[in-house]
Amino acid sequence: MESTLLLPAKLxxxxxxxxxxMGFGVAGIAPAHESAQGDAFARWVDAGMHGEMGYLxxxxxxxxxxxxxxxxxxxxxxxxxxxxxxNADADPAATADxxxxxVARYARNHDYHELMKERLIALQEWINAxxxxxxxxAYVDTGAVLERELASRAGLGWQARNTMLIQPGRGSFWFxxxxxxxxxxxxxEAFQKDHCGTCNACVSACPTGALLGRxxxxxxxxxxxxxxxxxTIELKGAIPRDLRPLIGNRVYGCDICQEVCPWxxxxxxxxxxxxxxxxxLDGPSLIEWVTMTQEEFSARFKGSPIKRAKRRxxxxxxxxxxxxxxxxxxxxxxxxxxxDEEPLVRGHAAWAxxxxxxxxxxxxxxxxxxVEDDEWVVSEIRSSLDEK
Numbered sequence: 001m002e003s004t005l006l007l008p009a010k011l012x013x014x015x016x017x018x019x020x021x022m023g024f025g026v027a028g029i030a031p032a033h034e035s036a037q038g039d040a041f042a043r044w045v046d047a048g049m050h051g052e053m054g055y056l057x058x059x060x061x062x063x064x065x066x067x068x069x070x071x072x073x074x075x076x077x078x079x080x081x082x083x084x085x086x087n088a089d090a091d092p093a094a095t096a097d098x099x100x101x102x103v104a105r106y107a108r109n110h111d112y113h114e115l116m117k118e119r120l121i122a123l124q125e126w127i128n129a130x131x132x133x134x135x136x137x138a139y140v141d142t143g144a145v146l147e148r149e150l151a152s153r154a155g156l157g158w159q160a161r162n163t164m165l166i167q168p169g170r171g172s173f174w175f176x177x178x179x180x181x182x183x184x185x186x187x188x189e190a191f192q193k194d195h196c197g198t199c200n201a202c203v204s205a206c207p208t209g210a211l212l213g214r215x216x217x218x219x220x221x222x223x224x225x226x227x228x229x230x231x232t233i234e235l236k237g238a239i240p241r242d243l244r245p246l247i248g249n250r251v252y253g254c255d256i257c258q259e260v261c262p263w264x265x266x267x268x269x270x271x272x273x274x275x276x277x278x279x280x281l282d283g284p285s286l287i288e289w290v291t292m293t294q295e296e297f298s299a300r301f302k303g304s305p306i307k308r309a310k311r312r313x314x315x316x317x318x319x320x321x322x323x324x325x326x327x328x329x330x331x332x333x334x335x336x337x338x339x340d341e342e343p344l345v346r347g348h349a350a351w352a353x354x355x356x357x358x359x360x361x362x363x364x365x366x367x368x369x370x371v372e373d374d375e376w377v378v379s380e381i382r383s384s385l386d387e388k
Contacts, residue, residue: 009186011131015079018126022119023272024081025174026167028154028188032075032180037149038066040219051225053234064144071144072137074182079123080147080154082165083116085275086173086267094283097249098325101284101318104229104253105173107305108277114303115274116140116177124179136181147176155188158195162202162211162257163220168195171267172258194218195263202257207246211257228254232317233309238347238376239320241383245355249286249321252306252314278304286325287333290318290349312342319345323352331356335364346372347380354384362388 006014012029019027035041042062050056064071068078085106094100106112120138127134139145148165152158157167164172203211210226224230228250231239239247250256258264270276280300292300297311306314319337322330330352337349350368353361362385369381 006131007186008184011183012186012188014131015123015127015185018130019079019081019123022123022126023083024119024177025084026082026156026170028080028151028156029185030078030080030150030154030190031187032068032072032078032150034067035065035146035149037146037217037219038062040215040217040221041065041146043215044221049221049223049225051230051234052236053224053230061144065146068145068150068180072135072180072182074135075180077181077183077185077187078150078154079179079181079185080151080156081120081123081177082151082156082167082174083112083177083272084170084174084268084270085112085272086171086264087269087276090277090282097283098321099249099286099327099329101249101251101286101289101321103251103281103284103306104255106175106275107252108275108281110274110303111305111307112175112275113140113142113305115272116175120177120179124181127181132183134181134183136179138177138179140175140177143178145178145180147178150178151176153190155191158191158193159220160196160202160261160263161200161213161220162206162261163222164258164261166195166261166263168263169266171264172261173264173267173270199262201260201262205256205260207248207256208243228256233313236313238344239316241351244320244348244351245324247317247320248324251284251286251289251317251321252309286318286322287330290315290322290330290333291336312344315340315342315345316348319348319352323348323355326355326357328356328358328360331358331360331364335360338364338368343374343377346374347377350377350380350384354387 016027045057068075117140148159151165157165160166166172208226210223212221215221294311301307334349334353365381372378
């Protein structure tokens with residue numbers, strides 16, 4: 001181990017260099033003091049905009065986001081790293097084809113949590129072994145950490161109107177990771193300027209109106225209950241009927257607010273093979289996916305973030321996308337989904353059949369209504385029949 005008498009500036013320099021050597025694209029270091037957005041976060045929770053993500057609203061979780069030292073006692077510094085995940089669509093025409101689903105770019109291959117966490121832990125172990133003894137903890141999305149605020153404090157970019165962290169000249173397609181440490185280091189200059197300017201592209205482009213601009217403190221605001229990523233991943237029950245047509249063919253997550261952002265013209269393809277789209281995830285066939293068995297789901301999405309939605313959640317999303325397509329070719333597959341073992345799938349398949357102008361849909365819906373025993377599914381079938 002090197003001398004523990006190294007000056008903070010030298011320690012920080014070595015940590016940044018080692019982070020880049022380990023494959024991270026950017027690294028910065030920030031003081032782990034109380035959050036400037038703590039009050040804004042608490043107001044957001046009080047307004048119920050977190051939806052069903054109850055883990056965000058727990059009293060201890062709010063306190064930890066206010067002050068990292070509550071999360072990691074004695075925390076004084078935050079090492080913040082980023083890993084670029086952008087990859088262009090292999091088939092750009094797929095996004096315009098309503099018969100094919102759109103999966104958010106980050107979810108098209110390996111689960112980034114595993115890759116990032118492994119490297120962060122390795123970085124912390126290196127600090128311990130090579131520089132000085134430290135106590136700390138690494139986080140990748142799963143802890144009560146306001147990563148984007150810490151990243152901005154570490155000089156990595158600014159938090160845009162779409163809530164994402166944008167790096168000048170590099171865009172917003174970045175995974176962020178944080179190591180909270182109990183030692184004082186030399187800190188990067190915080191990123192001060194908001195380069196969004198008067199641009200409102202992300203707010204205007206959001207199909208569901210989830211983006212709400214900035215609050216009085218300048219913090220970006222989002223109503224998660226209307227966000228397509230929330231609706232297709234975090235929401236475990238039925239997607240509200242008025243929001244279903246607005247989802248289009250996005251079956252897992254959403255990149256719209258990033259795709260329209262002018263700063264992402266600078267995004268470059270990730271060098272990580274783990275983030276290249278695996279076969280079948282760049283424009284998948286909706287008809288094929290809606291009849292997927294549990295065994296097929298488990299095999300196809302092994303090691304994938306898509307596992308988070310579970311089979312019933314994914315097929316719910318696919319059924320909605322098929323309804324938005326509205327093509328008669330989808331009727332046979334939706335008829336199968338209407339008899340799925342999961343009520344969540346059956347109910348959304350019933351809604352989708354109600355969107356398709358084909359007489360076969362009425363027969364399929366009536367046949368299921370005669371045997372359906374779930375009250376919510378019955379209501380979905382009746383609503384679809386009433387719309388015919």
